[in-house]
Amino acid sequence: MIWRRLRPGETDHEAIWLGVSLASLALAWLWLRSGLPLPACPLHELTGCACPTCGATRCLRFALGGDFGAAFAINPLAFCAFVAMALYDLYAATVLALRLPRLRGEEWPAWAGKSARIAAIATIAANWAWLVWRGV
């Protein structure tokens, strides 16, 4: 990973994802505030079994309410994703406001890419097993 300035014409990921995450959060807040029902999970409706993202909304509700333990317990991966998103937004807002160089990944060696892929799949599978076991 290196810090560098954006090249001409390069996608400004910080601006895009900060905007997308803040707008999504605002819409989610409006949706929940207005009492509109949340779409039901088809897998859960059909089988009674949680899907890998089941509990993400409840996790966000708990996290926004300050109950981080409950938020983590309901869906650990979703909680980690929300924390990562919050940290990324903080970083993005800082580099955009102060016009700082951006953090960019270099070309990964093949073994690192493969390990990352396996780790990602294993994490999703482990989280899913947890959700099914807990009956979320």
Add this chain to the structure above:
Amino acid sequence: MNWYYDQGGQRQGPIPEAELDRLLASGTITLSTLVWCEGMADWQPLGKARAAGGAGAESVPEGWIRCTATGRFFPPSQIVYLDGKPYSAEAKAGLVQGVMQGGELPDTGDGERTGPAWEQRAQLGFFPAIWQTIKAVLLDPNRTFETMKRDGGLGTPLGYMVLLRWIGGLAGLVYFYGTVHTFLANPALPPEMRKAFETFIDNGGAFFWIGMAVMLPLFILLGTFIYSGVLHLSLMICSGAKQSFETTLRTYCYVMGSVALFQVIPACGASIGGIWGLVCLCMALAKTHGISGGRAVCAVLLPVAVCCIGIGLFYGAIIGMALSAQGVHH
């Protein structure tokens, strides 16, 4: 100006410029064929000789479009799009000969990516560019995405996506407005959902519908970024992200923007568009990322595959239990 060209190590020529174009259009030579004309220091690939400002190079007026067959630039009025690619009227004789001989439209084969037609809307005109892009994406996604620009900014494809999905979404909203009472009368509708919709429609009335119509582009924009992000992550997991996120987003926009017009068809339009959109997306990602079709299919289906596998396992277990129970009874 007379040209010489290399064929099988033998110098051919001299031939005039028009004959060179004819050979190029018929596929006898390509832009990588070595050529020479008076004033050039050395032999060069034809594409380079014409682009580098050498003796054979053209100065290109702004707005002119490059003919796929000849590699030369022409004013938009002399360009026709065939299979989503621009061809000049001058190349007509060569095109006909190429099709007669090879059965396919000739290509310069240099892999230049300038499409789809929406990228040339300033030259083609707004509505012709939309129409040609929709036609090319829906009817021949392979050829269209072979020549799609992989970079060049997000604004152009996002504009296409938001515009067409907004039109489709508005049509969907009109149909929903017409059937909302049937929708609310459905006994299968969860009570909390019925209550929420009734409250909104009773209290908001016209404001609710207009608000929904106005907010649609924002939903579309957010959905596009989120889904493209998930799709790019899926591509990374499947070792298929050979290009940048921008390429994934551009591909997604052109595919999903084009199929959005299916929503104008009542009842089944959205389903038809959704299914054809997924098929086109697989073909398109394979071409724009330069990966196999199987890998593209894996990446597109990965987000939903987890659920499908879950459903499959569930029904598999039920069938297994039923069969074993039958075995016990017998």
